[in-house]
Amino acid sequence: MxxxxxxxxxxxxxxxxxxxxxxxxxxxxxxxxxxxxxxxxxxxxxxxxxxxxxxxxxxxxxxxxxxxxxxxxxxxxxxxxxxxxxxxxxxxxxxxxxxxxxxxxxxxxxxxxxxxxxxxxxxxxxxxxxxxxxxxxxxxxxxxxxxxxxxxxxxxxxxxxxxGFIDEDDPVAKWMNIRDEQQKICDFLNTKETLRIVSKDTDITMSIKGRKWINCCGEENFPDGEVFTSPIEDSVNGHIRFSFPGIYAGREIEDIYLEFKDGKVVNAKAAKGEDLLLELLETDEGAKFLGEVAVGTNYGIQKFTKNMLFDEKIGGTVHLAIGRGFPEAGGQNVSSIHWDMLCDMKEEGKIFADGELIYEKGQFLIK
Structure with missing residues (x-):
């Protein structure tokens, strides 16, 4: 073994x-x-x-x-x-x-x-x-x-x-250090009310007022490395184009583009696999709303592997998930699916919180 x-x-x-x-x-x-x-x-x-x-x-x-x-x-x-x-x-x-x-x-x-x-x-x-x-x-x-x-x-x-830093002498100590660093980001974001994400063919805003940011440090996913919350369900407006293929049950959906109005997906397109994308959005009423917004923080993962356990953690990316929200973050959206899609932020990406630039080209600017 x-x-x-x-x-x-x-x-x-x-x-x-x-x-x-x-x-x-x-x-x-x-x-x-x-x-x-x-x-x-x-x-x-x-x-x-x-x-x-x-x-x-x-x-x-x-x-x-x-x-x-x-x-x-x-x-x-x-x-x-x-x-x-x-x-x-x-x-x-x-x-x-x-x-x-x-x-x-x-x-x-x-x-x-x-x-x-x-x-x-x-x-x-x-x-x-x-x-x-x-x-x-x-x-x-x-x-x-x-x-x-x-x-x-x-x-x-x-x-x-x-x-997962399993090759290190003390992987647990490594993850505890990551936990401490990411908690600073979560504490900062917990004081904010609005979030705006801007990247290539992407400009989307949402309210995060009263929602809790979760520190992902190897306790629920392993490996890990992200911070996330569930946005206010009816607050999402704008559009986003996802840089990487969406993977669902081994099937690829390429070049996904979503438009939101008052929280709900009102337009959805994909260059490949659009039929599956549209079926997923019709799973139930909650499937058309966002259950998660997150920022990947594991800069030890840089290769897209078609496995969201790793891909959503890539340092310099954000991901959104349609479907079920997280009660522990204050999320109220109910759905039988929770499906993540990934957007690269390393070249043109910016994130604004309450109008303040807090993230640029794949890196948090929070001190």
Missing amino acids: DPRLLKLSDVLLTYSLKIKKGDKLLISGGESTLPLIKAVYKRAIELGAYPQVDIGVEDLTEILLKYGSEDQITYTPESLKRAFETVDAVLTIWGDKNTRFLTNVDASKMKLRSRGRRELMEIFHERMAKGELRWCGTQFPTHANAQEASMSLSEYEDFVYGA
Whole structure:
């Protein structure tokens, strides 16, 4: 076993999830992530926790979406609901055997799948907001994900573990330093009422009054590196063109352009995958509103890998998400989807808070 897996498992359980003796832990991942699942399971046992495992199989998901009825696709097992209602912590491990296995699935079936998981997501986010549930999502490097990133497996492993500072002597100390630096940004933004983002073919404003900025320092995503909030739902106005392809269930949507009026998407275009974009916006009423605005702060990640866990953290970018807002940030938008799209800010990007320039060309100007 790669010794970095053991080190990552310890960081995930002791720092990110703060697992203690007696905690009930749900470990969720695909069949390709079994090496990390086993390492985490072993560490959880050593810590005195009660781990249980939920393994997803890509072929079975494809069968369901291609041949299942509407009722079957939207069905969520009672056992899974019960787990989300009772466990103390959830670790989601991403890693694909085939990143394109849903490419030929009808977009309407994808919408049904998202709608069917709405109740589960509501349980999850309600318990998270109350502090009853801890969650972290991480990546296990697989051949498929390495290929998407245009890397060999060994190169991708180095990229994944490097992004989380697992190669350092004390990765936890590194993340605690990041937490302290990012908290200064959050404290500053928490005093502001309006935000304006300007970049290439982009000029969008929103109210952030009374909303809380969240410091992402390796506790809910790993690796991490962003600050985010949920904007006032009906305050978003303007337009934005996203610099990178949007990735949804392995499908790419290129050159996405959105226009907002009073919070709602009123015009949406894409050079490729526009049909899926429009289907996603029709998932439910909340899918047309923003649930998140965020700034990536991990300057150790500079390569776009078609994996939003890493891409949304790229230092010098912002990302917006349509759909579900974050209750912990004060977000009230309800939707069964939450989908991030990424905009590069390193060349022409500026961010203004209450009319003051606070960010330019990929860097905060806050002292």
